Amino acid sequence: MQLRHRLSNTDRGGITVTSSTKAVEIVGVHKHFGAGAHKAVALDNINLDVRDNEFFTLLGPSGCGKTTLLRIIAGFESVSDGDVLLYGKRLAELAPNKRPINTVFQNYALFPHFSVAENVGFGLRMLGKSKSEIDDRVKEMLRLTQLQAMAERKPSQLSGGQQQRVALARALAPAPKLLLLDEPLSALDLKLRHQMRIELKQIQQETGITFVFVTHDQDEALSMSDRIAVMSAGKLQQVGTAEEIYEAPRNRFVADFIGETNLIDADIVGGTETHPRVRIAGGIEMDVAGVAGGARSACISIRPERITLSHDGRLPCVVDKLVYLGTDTHYHVRLGDGTPMIVRRQNGGSDATAFRPGDTAGVTFDPAAIKVLAS
Amino acid sequence: MSRLRNYPGFLGMTIFCLVLLYAPLIIVMIYSFNESASITRWGGFSLVWYEDVFFGAESAKFKSAAWNSLVIAVCAATSATVIATLAALAMLRGGSFRGKSASFALINLPLMVPEIVTAVATLIFFSTIGFQRGLLTILLAHIVFCIPFAYLPIAARLQGIEAHFEQAAMDLYASRWQAFRLVLMPLMMPGIIAGFLLAFIISLDDFIITNFVKGAGIETLPTAIFGAVKQGIKPNIMAISTLMLLVSVVFVTASYFVSKLGNQNR
Ligand SMILES: Nc1ncnc2c1ncn2[C@@H]1O[C@H](COP(=O)(O)OP(=O)(O)OP(=O)(O)O)[C@@H](O)[C@H]1O
Ligand SMILES: [Mg+2]
Numbered sequence: 001m002q003l004r005h006r007l008s009n010t011d012r013g014g015i016t017v018t019s020s021t022k023a024v025e026i027v028g029v030h031k032h033f034g035a036g037a038h039k040a041v042a043l044d045n046i047n048l049d050v051r052d053n054e055f056f057t058l059l060g061p062s063g064c065g066k067t068t069l070l071r072i073i074a075g076f077e078s079v080s081d082g083d084v085l086l087y088g089k090r091l092a093e094l095a096p097n098k099r100p101i102n103t104v105f106q107n108y109a110l111f112p113h114f115s116v117a118e119n120v121g122f123g124l125r126m127l128g129k130s131k132s133e134i135d136d137r138v139k140e141m142l143r144l145t146q147l148q149a150m151a152e153r154k155p156s157q158l159s160g161g162q163q164q165r166v167a168l169a170r171a172l173a174p175a176p177k178l179l180l181l182d183e184p185l186s187a188l189d190l191k192l193r194h195q196m197r198i199e200l201k202q203i204q205q206e207t208g209i210t211f212v213f214v215t216h217d218q219d220e221a222l223s224m225s226d227r228i229a230v231m232s233a234g235k236l237q238q239v240g241t242a243e244e245i246y247e248a249p250r251n252r253f254v255a256d257f258i259g260e261t262n263l264i265d266a267d268i269v270g271g272t273e274t275h276p277r278v279r280i281a282g283g284i285e286m287d288v289a290g291v292a293g294g295a296r297s298a299c300i301s302i303r304p305e306r307i308t309l310s311h312d313g314r315l316p317c318v319v320d321k322l323v324y325l326g327t328d329t330h331y332h333v334r335l336g337d338g339t340p341m342i343v344r345r346q347n348g349g350s351d352a353t354a355f356r357p358g359d360t361a362g363v364t365f366d367p368a369a370i371k372v373l374a375s
Numbered sequence: 376m377s378r379l380r381n382y383p384g385f386l387g388m389t390i391f392c393l394v395l396l397y398a399p400l401i402i403v404m405i406y407s408f409n410e411s412a413s414i415t416r417w418g419g420f421s422l423v424w425y426e427d428v429f430f431g432a433e434s435a436k437f438k439s440a441a442w443n444s445l446v447i448a449v450c451a452a453t454s455a456t457v458i459a460t461l462a463a464l465a466m467l468r469g470g471s472f473r474g475k476s477a478s479f480a481l482i483n484l485p486l487m488v489p490e491i492v493t494a495v496a497t498l499i500f501f502s503t504i505g506f507q508r509g510l511l512t513i514l515l516a517h518i519v520f521c522i523p524f525a526y527l528p529i530a531a532r533l534q535g536i537e538a539h540f541e542q543a544a545m546d547l548y549a550s551r552w553q554a555f556r557l558v559l560m561p562l563m564m565p566g567i568i569a570g571f572l573l574a575f576i577i578s579l580d581d582f583i584i585t586n587f588v589k590g591a592g593i594e595t596l597p598t599a600i601f602g603a604v605k606q607g608i609k610p611n612i613m614a615i616s617t618l619m620l621l622v623s624v625v626f627v628t629a630s631y632f633v634s635k636l637g638n639q640n641r
Contacts, residue, residue, distance in 0.1 A: 097546070105539055107537075127548050
């Protein structure tokens with residue numbers, strides 16, 4: 001909190017934080033590279049808002065345009081159409097070095113000829129701060145990122161995780177209004193990645209800086225973000241909290257991309273527009289929530305952990321194979337009409353009835369676990 | 376590579392080429408330490424000819440020629456390095472612009488055009504515009520043909536530096552100039568130094584173009600040596616040649632190590 005106070009009275013590019021809760025507004029942004037036959041659309045009509053103080057994540061598979069969107073916000077790429085606003089101010093007129101935005105680059109881009117301290121102090125030096133002010137701030141940042149002992153080292157003398165922290169400290173030091181992070185954890189090993197997730201989130205809360213975080217890792221997105229924007233092929237698929245996106249995916253892509261799910265074609269046999277009645281695998285019928293839009297059939301999503309497998313399950317099935325995953329086991333089963341399904345069961349749980357491949361059993365699920373997806 | 380070695384006669388061929396290339400140089404070096412005034416008979420080891428170069432009858436001529444060579448090489452290499460650095464920035468960081476491939480060809484043209492053609496053309500050019508021939512004409516001609524030699528190591532180095540570094544600098548509020556001066560230039564430095572050293576040595580031992588465009592009475596070391604040789608070869612020429620060879624070897628080696636060192640540090 002005290003950190004945030006010291007940061008807030010900076011004013012660069014004529015941008016002041018007002019009571020507006022929108023940190024970034026992206027309005028109808030299109031971006032294509034090349035022209036004519038070589039024209040490639042990287043971003044297709046992106047509209048989204050990032051709120052003040054938010055940990056906002058852009059999530060999507062490789063090549064979906066995350067980096068391009070980030071580079072547009074940072075100013076290294078221009079839009080083909082549309083507008084980007086930072087606290088209500090159009091960014092198009094501001095050169096990258098005039099935007100109160102800092103970036104943690106995917107490969108860190110630490111200056112190899114500067115020490116850690118010089119790297120961290122670079123932004124403040126460019127802003128013309130006094131030497132004592134820079135020194136104090138660098139110390140503070142090194143403390144925040146636990147790098148005090150490394151101040152005099154060159155980047156090449158650091159481990160990957162330490163370099164990642166230097167990149168973070170360097171980007172935070174000038175107290176930007178907005179911090180952009182492009183897959184900053186992708187080069188780290190699993191353990192360090194998990195640890196850095198917690199640290200990043202903590203630093204974001206401590207500094208009160210708005211983060212826009214890019215990743216293709218759904219676990220990373222789900223565990224850190226206040227809100228997530230799911231992208232695919234240059235289009236925005238859904239924006240919402242981790243829970244909204246996981247529990248109520250809007251379409252097939254989101255349901256499939258976030259977490260594991262069973263996507264099953266079902267017939268709509270009645271009910272209302274908003275509460276259709278579906279028939280699954282030619283068997284059971286259920287009244288579920290979701291927009292059917294008058295269609296005769298729809299794709300539904302059921303998470304593996306929302307299905308129970310038992311001898312007296314409602315839909316008969318045959319167990320195909322077991323995949324042991326430590327805490328859980330995945331049961332791959334086939335329903336009566338051949339529809340494959342994955343059921344997740346916790347290992348060592350209370351009902352530890354074992355099933356083996358070839359066993360017949362039954363699956364049961366609650367209508368609340370079913371989401372009807374727009375195709 | 377190891378296969379190549381197994382070809383019959385490969386070793387002999389290699390030795391033959393090396394001998395052909397280096398035997399004359401080695402003979403010159405050895406005879407520069409000859410006691411006698413003969414250039415074919417060995418009269419014992421001595422440094423008299425080195426003494427003669429520095430203090431003998433012709434020493435004044437050689438000293439002023441050496442001084443001219445040095446001044447021209449330093450100025451030409453410096454100018455060429457600056458121009459080559461700017462050219463490399465434009466070619467590799469300037470995005471795409473019209474006439475880019477033409478510019479690239481232009482920069483490297485002196486490498487492809489036979490030197491004698493450049494020499495004659497430059498001479499004709501200077502006489503046509505009525506430019507008084509002297510040190511300045513030599514310098515201008517040297518700058519032009521030194522550019523590609525400076526350009527190659529600089530461009531090679533710059534090519535290996537990702538654009539992320541400048542973007543990171545600008546992201547941290549550096550102006551374009553600051554991003555260049557504080558981040559890109561230090562990273563390019565090994566290439567720049569290697570380019571300078573190469574341009575320096577190319578200028579230092581140029582003969583053909585210099586001989587055409589120099590003014591009357593103005594000599595550089597290579598033209599002075601040529602002038603002296605025309606009046607008969609004395610061992611003092613061998614001493615000078617050995618000294619120049621030494622300077623060349625030192626500079627080329629330094630240039631090689633500087634760029635190699637830089638690549639390791641990246
Ligand atoms: N400079 C460029 N010129 C041409 N096409 C480009 C350029 N930059 C990006 N693209 C294209 O735009 C699309 C989006 O690229 P972008 O780098 O934004 O993807 P990304 O979501 O960041 O992917 P990743 O997760 O692999 O980093 C890709 O199809 C890419 O090929
Ligand atoms: Mg990317």
